Amino acid sequence: MTDTAETIFKRLRDLPSTHLLGTGTPMCAGCGGLQALHQIYDIIGEKSVFINAAGCMTLLSVFPFTPFRGSWLYTAMASAPAGAQGVRDALDILLQQQRIAAEEDMEVVVLTGDGAAYGMGLSSTSGAMERDLDFLYICYDNEGYGNTGQQYSGATPHAALTSTSKGPRGFSGFKKDLFSIWAAHEPAYVATVIGTEPLDLARKIDKARNMTGPRMIIALAPCPTGWDYDPKQSVDIGKLAVRTGIWPLKEYENGKVVHTKIPKQRKPVEEYLQCQGRFRHLFEPQRNDELIDALQAKVDSYWRDITE
Amino acid sequence: MYRIRFHGRGGQGMKTASRILGTAFFLEGYEVQDAPRYGAERRGAPIFAYVRADHAAINERGIIQHPDLVIVADDSLVPVAGAGVVTGIDAHTVLLINSDEPPELWKQRLNFAGQVFTLPVETEDRAELRFIGATCSGAAARLLGVITRASLSQAITEELQALGDAVVDKNLAKALTAYDLMEAHRGCVGTSSKVSATDYQNPAWVNLPFDDARIAAPAIHAAATSVQVNTGLWRTLRPVIDYELCNKCWWICSSFCPDGAIDVDDKGVPHIDYDHCKGCMVCVAQCPPHAIASVPEQEAQAQDAAGEVT
Ligand SMILES: Cc1ncc(C[n+]2csc(CCOP(=O)(O)OP(=O)(O)O)c2C)c(N)n1
Ligand code: SF4
Ligand SMILES: [Mg+2]
Numbered sequence: 001m002t003d004t005a006e007t008i009f010k011r012l013r014d015l016p017s018t019h020l021l022g023t024g025t026p027m028c029a030g031c032g033g034l035q036a037l038h039q040i041y042d043i044i045g046e047k048s049v050f051i052n053a054a055g056c057m058t059l060l061s062v063f064p065f066t067p068f069r070g071s072w073l074y075t076a077m078a079s080a081p082a083g084a085q086g087v088r089d090a091l092d093i094l095l096q097q098q099r100i101a102a103e104e105d106m107e108v109v110v111l112t113g114d115g116a117a118y119g120m121g122l123s124s125t126s127g128a129m130e131r132d133l134d135f136l137y138i139c140y141d142n143e144g145y146g147n148t149g150q151q152y153s154g155a156t157p158h159a160a161l162t163s164t165s166k167g168p169r170g171f172s173g174f175k176k177d178l179f180s181i182w183a184a185h186e187p188a189y190v191a192t193v194i195g196t197e198p199l200d201l202a203r204k205i206d207k208a209r210n211m212t213g214p215r216m217i218i219a220l221a222p223c224p225t226g227w228d229y230d231p232k233q234s235v236d237i238g239k240l241a242v243r244t245g246i247w248p249l250k251e252y253e254n255g256k257v258v259h260t261k262i263p264k265q266r267k268p269v270e271e272y273l274q275c276q277g278r279f280r281h282l283f284e285p286q287r288n289d290e291l292i293d294a295l296q297a298k299v300d301s302y303w304r305d306i307t308e
Numbered sequence: 309m310y311r312i313r314f315h316g317r318g319g320q321g322m323k324t325a326s327r328i329l330g331t332a333f334f335l336e337g338y339e340v341q342d343a344p345r346y347g348a349e350r351r352g353a354p355i356f357a358y359v360r361a362d363h364a365a366i367n368e369r370g371i372i373q374h375p376d377l378v379i380v381a382d383d384s385l386v387p388v389a390g391a392g393v394v395t396g397i398d399a400h401t402v403l404l405i406n407s408d409e410p411p412e413l414w415k416q417r418l419n420f421a422g423q424v425f426t427l428p429v430e431t432e433d434r435a436e437l438r439f440i441g442a443t444c445s446g447a448a449a450r451l452l453g454v455i456t457r458a459s460l461s462q463a464i465t466e467e468l469q470a471l472g473d474a475v476v477d478k479n480l481a482k483a484l485t486a487y488d489l490m491e492a493h494r495g496c497v498g499t500s501s502k503v504s505a506t507d508y509q510n511p512a513w514v515n516l517p518f519d520d521a522r523i524a525a526p527a528i529h530a531a532a533t534s535v536q537v538n539t540g541l542w543r544t545l546r547p548v549i550d551y552e553l554c555n556k557c558w559w560i561c562s563s564f565c566p567d568g569a570i571d572v573d574d575k576g577v578p579h580i581d582y583d584h585c586k587g588c589m590v591c592v593a594q595c596p597p598h599a600i601a602s603v604p605e606q607e608a609q610a611q612d613a614a615g616e617v618t
Contacts, residue, residue, distance in 0.1 A: 015559045019568035022532030023584035024539050028318070028351035030588035031566050038568035046531065056350070060534070069531035166470055198563040224588075225319070225351050232589035235564050285472060 009202040016042040022067030026059045030231025032222035032238055033057065033140035035195035037111070040138060040219075043205045046070050048107040049087050053080040053121060055113035056147045057140065070106060078120040080110045081128035084135045107136060107209065114141040117218070118154030118176050129185040129214045136208055137216045142223035143175070150226035154178075157246075158298070159291050161278045162226075168281055169291065178218060183252040188213030190252040191260075194220045196238030200249055200260055207251075220247045228277025240272040245299045248306075258308055266303065269296050309364075310452065310499050311372045314357040314444070315393050316381035317542065318350050321441025324467065325379070326357035328445040328483070331463035332455045333361040341366050352542035352586050354391035368503060375401055377497045379448055381440045383407035383429075384605060386418070388541050394418060402497045404447055406440060423496060425451065427486060439482045446483030453495025460487060535584070539567070543587030546608040547580060553599035554578065561591040561600065 008014060021041040027034040033056065041048075046069035052058055054077040061072045075083035088108045094100045112121055117139035125137065144150040144162050152162040154176045165171035183190045188211045193201040201219075208215040222238045224231040241247035242261065246269060249261040270292055273279040282288045312329065316322030323344040330342030338361040346355040358372045373396045383405050385391040397403070399421035405414060411424035427447055442464060449455040464483055468476045518524070556576035566588060569581040580591075592600045 012557075012559045015563055017558060017562055017572035019562075019571065020532075021568050022534040023567050023569050023581060024534040024537035025567065026350060026353065026537075026539075027566070029542060029566075029586035030351075030590060035564065035566035035590075038566070039563060061528075063526040064528055065534045065537055066528050067532055067534040195566075196564070198559065230589075231351070232593045234566065234588065235590050235594050281472075284474065 007203045007206050009199060009206055012199055015039075015198055015202060020046060020069060022069075024065070025067050026062070027056060028223075028225050028231070030224040030234040031056075032195055032234050033113075033142055033219070035234070036140060036193065036201065036219035036221060037138070039195055039198050039201055040193075040205050040217075041068075043202055044107055044109060044136070044209060047105075048109050049073065049091075051075060051080050051083040051087060051108065051110050053077045053110075053112040053116040054147070055116060055145075056142070057111055057113065058147070077112075077116050079124050080112050080116065080121055081124045081133065081135070081137065084108050084110045084137075085128060085131070085133055088134055108134070110135060110137040112137075112139055113146060113153075114139060114143060114155035114178075115145045115153040117141070118178050122181070125182070126185060129182070129187045129216075132187075132213055134212045135214060137214065139178070139216075139218045140221040141178075141218055142221040142226055144223075144226050146223055146226045150223075157295075159279065159282060159295060161228075161281060168288075170278070170281060179250065179252070182216045183257065185214075186255065187216055188253075189215040190218075191216070192218050192220070192248065192250055194238050194242060194247060194249070196222075196235045197242060197249060197261070204251060204260070226278070228280075229275055233275060237272070237275060240267065240275070243267045244269045244272045245303050246272055248302065259306055262303075262306060262308075266299070269299050309360060309362040309366065309368070309502060310377070310497070311375050312359040312361075312377045312379065312448065312452075313372045313375040314359075314379045314381070315385055315391055316355055316357075316440070317385065317544070318346060318353050318355050320381045321438055322355060322357050322379075322381055322444070323441075325381070325441035325445040325448075326359050328442065328460075328463050328467050329448055329455075330359045330361070331467055332445070332449055332459045333359070335459040335462055336455055338363060338454075339366050341368075345371065352539075352588075354385055354388060356392075362499075372396075374398070374500065376500055377402045377404065377448060377451065379444050380405045380407075381444055382544065383409065384544060386414075390541075394420075397422065400498065400500065402451060404444065404451060406444065423493075425490065425493060427489070439479060442479035442483040443486045446486035447490045449483075450487045450490035450494050451497050453497070457484065457487060460484070538583050539586050540581075540583045543582075543585060543605050545587045545589055546582070546603045546605050547585065547587070547589060547592050547600045548603050548608065549578060549580065550599050550601065551577065553597050554595075555597050555599070557596065560594055560596065564590050564594050566590060 021038040049071040051073045141155050143155045144153050149163050151164040152171050156171045157175045159170040161170045189208050191204040222234045243263050245266045250259045314322045314326050326342050330340045334340045341360040344357040360366050386393050401422045403424045405426050407426045408429045414424045449460045561578050562570045562572050569584045570578050572578050592602045
């Protein structure tokens, strides 16, 4: 077990200053998912195999281009964790037969969007945790099916406009609590991160890297295209997600959930909503106080009893 | 038949522009085909849209090779080979470019015999960029000469209704201003004749032999080959660091740059990789001492060129 005292990431100055992930990828300018991924990749390192389900990040590796320094495998949208099982098994057999040395072993990393993680891929993820698969799962959560034009997914927040939830009240469903769903399987580790809190992210990835078993990460990924804002605001919006309490930073380990950052004076969620086109209908043409208050109340009730 | 090709960057509203123009044609009683096309790349990368309109049924499909009218939302796309702005144009083609540079200069630069019209770039403010689509469709409607103000207005209202009255009004104002601006050139775009399947010429195919999977499977053996892709071409604004102001904080621009295109050297000095910076401007927004300025890419390139001369 590691805690923050043991991590090599103690101060912001400990963050990597040069980057491993190749530039020149087709992700949108200002993509919050790519921001988190490049930070994560700096820590996981090049001795890794990425197993990727369909989504924006599939386009990272389009022949003959890839930003990765290790291998990459593409699976159907629902089955990246099953793909990871195959890769892990293959590596284990190679190790067992001494066809590769222990230091040649690789970290098996699943990379999917929220559409796969919260929906289509949930069953195969559950199975992988049940089998105690030794892997790292990274879900970049842009709260919709980004690659196909931002249809709503199981991760879309209440009231958000997507291409399949239009109209004055936006999405009628509620964002699933994937953190709790995953934690209920009692895997080795579950954490939420965001690229706009790079030190918190680095500590968690470093911790996960040094564990075995299923290690599950959800990165909120501000998405200029799907959320409708100018790309330069990406970091401001991510920071607001944390400061308003919309995106709690936390980790699960040994049956216990700990918040790694409890916003002291939470800003009103309105500040977060107002700067995104997908929530514009809450403010224009008339302000919808009822919906804004309901969204605030949900966040308040989440934090009411949180002390650690 | 009219064949119209739109060029823009993802996020500049060219898909909407083509829909507006297509709907306006339809309201004028035309048969219409309207299709956007984009590849794996997203916001900032070149995208295309095509409109065909005719009084008879349209049997032609696919990309438009020989356009009657080419509309360019962003003049920085013209020199980008992958954007294919000048593909298949000839003296019959009319070019409409959103550019502050005069039409004569474009004609000379492109050695182009057809007509060129420009729409003034209104502002450096990216928030206004969302209206380029409406502006382009308004100007195009007038150049075509067969679309009335009323049909154009109705098309915009229909296409943008879901976004609310304020958005519709703003787009209407932009489109109608552009429509009026092109009054003197109404009807300058002509039609061209139908292509027949018998005229079709096969592209020059390259025949690849059928190899064993170990040879033919698309495997990549080198690391990080994506650096071969020059995403710096997506940029319309360039972040420029003033090293006098930079306080060498070490991590902010370098960690926040989504693309990892900013590295910090041993002395704590950040360097931006302009071959790959997509111009999202996150670094400009986050730098605490405001040491990073946002310079229009064309201005920056002009400065580079001047620097090389001296
Ligand atoms: C089984 C299946 N259904 C639909 C698709 C089409 N598809 C490709 S990417 C995508 C969106 C995935 O959304 P998400 O996992 O959130 O990733 P994002 O695109 O947002 O990065 C969809 C629906 C697919 N590839 N496979
Ligand atoms: S659509 Fe969103 S998540 Fe996908 S590449 Fe663009 S910014 Fe990133
Ligand atoms: Mg998604």
